[in-house]
Amino acid sequence: AQKVTQAQTEISVVEKEDVTLDCVYETRDTTYYLFWYKQPPSGELVFLIRRNSFDEQNEISGRYSWNFQKSTSSFNFTITASQVVDSAVYFCALSEADNYGQNFVFGPGTRLSVLP
């Protein structure tokens, strides 16, 4: 069965610090997809990134970067020079292939607080 673990329940940092959110997943499939979503205090879920299991290249988007390592089944998310607007709950999710996404499993989330 697939599973997503986000061991950090809550993280607090001071503005401008770098912070890494951990995500560890379990799956028996060789083809799968990983996602990160952001849920700000307003409550909506915002898609951040998708990565498929065949693409282990790290990705950078502005202050955000993602480190995908199949060897450790991890898909970690780093925010560089954090800002107060980054305060949110961040969810990592896993979807296995060939199942229409019904096994789109979310981790429990990490609540990030960025203090001014």
Add this chain to the structure above:
Amino acid sequence: NAGVTQTPKFRVLKTGQSMTLLCAQDMNHEYMYWYRQDPGMGLRLIHYSVGEGTTAKGEVPDGYNVSRLKKQNFLLGLESAAPSQTSVYFCASRRTSGDSGGEQYFGPGTRLTVT
């Protein structure tokens, strides 16, 4: 282009009452989903639909029913509400991409309280 919308945004029910949550999407997506979000548990899939007229059970389907009579709408019904169904409900949709790798687009959520 409104994306995914949900009606209502908030609702308070008494135990035993019934209600229907409406989800609508204007992106012509085939797949639609209903999740519930509870503190510390992430999102859990209640029911989903892979096309008009089809529905299937997710991880936590008990106490809920769904219908997908039109492609753009996905309804979630509670026939006899219980306090355990107090939660935030999210609807999502996803395009058909030939694989299951497409991201889901979420509605703004419905906060339901059952007293």
